[in-house]
Amino acid sequence: MRTLIINGSPKSKNGNTEIFIKKFLKEMKAPHEICYAANEDKxxxxxxxxxxxxxxxxxxxxIHAMPGIVMKLIECMEPAQDCGKSMGFIVQSGFMESVHSKYLERYLSSLTKQLNYTYLGTVIRGGSAGIYMMPEKMNKRLFKQLSTLGEYFERKGTFNMETVEEMAKPCKLSKGKSKLLQLLSGIGLGDNMFWNMMLKKNNAINxxxxxxFVDKLSD
Ligand SMILES: Cc1cc2nc3c(=O)[nH]c(=O)nc-3n(C[C@H](O)[C@H](O)[C@H](O)COP(=O)(O)O)c2cc1C
Structure with missing residues (x-):
């Protein structure tokens, strides 16, 4: 089995997507290549x-969708001539609920069929915006899940659905948890801490x- 991994991040080798790919491939010995939609001709x-x-x-x-460079690449794809080819996806995002990626997942699933590929599934992971700046041990569970996925993929040629389901949690936050997070963010804890730090670093906190766009909309 020869596998091509396409990194669809506009940040190319410097983004979180690259970290996902590297961890997925960590234990993989089967032939594979990576290419970068941001740097190469679609x-x-x-x-x-x-x-x-x-x-x-x-x-x-x-913005609740695939990056434009992935869209451009998809527009260049043609249906496979021979049967037996397969395609899968890894979508990672900032908001912690994986439900945000569900519309994209539906599109990717139907696209794969239109391209005459077998759909292997979509690995979805929310809450991933900060992984590039977190210490390794804070990402330990995620990295283990990714390398487990990679090992399984090498053996079976598909994604392990148990791991996929585990990684997609939470799909939607319960009302209680949402309230708690709102409360925490109200007192400056939780995700807000991270974003405020970024805003300060970029002199944009004020x-x-x-x-x-509000003024322009009311014109
Ligand atoms: C322009 C832009 C739009 C984004 N839109 C969303 C979004 O709609 N939903 C979400 O959960 N995360 C969103 N994010 C967060 C990214 O999905 C997240 O930071 C991801 O880890 C970035 O991966 P990368 O470093 O490979 O680009 C957005 C980030 C950027 C820069």
Missing amino acids: LQIANYMKQFDTVIVAMPLY EKLDRP
Whole structure:
């Protein structure tokens, strides 16, 4: 089995998507290659992928959808001539609920069928915006899940659905947990801490409540 992994992050090798890919491939010995939608010609990638039995496209969720470069690449793809090829996806995102990636998942599943590939599934992981800056031990569970997925993929040629389900938790937060998180963010804890730190670092904390398009909308 030859596998092509496509990194669909606009941040290329410097993004969280790359970390996901590297951990997924950690234990993998079977032949595989990685290519980068951000740096390479989309038509060339779409043609090159025809040489592989399996394609995995890994990407971040941007504005509830796939990044534009992945869309461009998809527009270059042609249906496989021969049967027996398969395609899977890894989608990671900032918000912790995986439900945000569900519309994209539905699209990816139907796209795969239109391209005459077997759909291997979509690995979804929310709450991933900060992984590049967290110490290794805080990501230990995620990294273990990814390498387990990779090991299983190497043996069976597909994703382990138990791990996929585990990684997608929480799909939706319970009302109680939402309230608790709102409370924490009200006193400056939780996710807000991280975003405020980023805003301060970029001298943008005073503009954090700006709504630059509101005036234009009311015209
Ligand atoms: C322009 C932009 C739009 C984003 N939109 C969403 C979104 O709609 N939902 C979400 O959960 N995360 C969103 N995120 C967070 C990213 O999915 C998250 O930070 C991801 O880990 C980035 O991966 P990358 O470093 O490979 O680009 C967005 C990030 C950026 C930069």
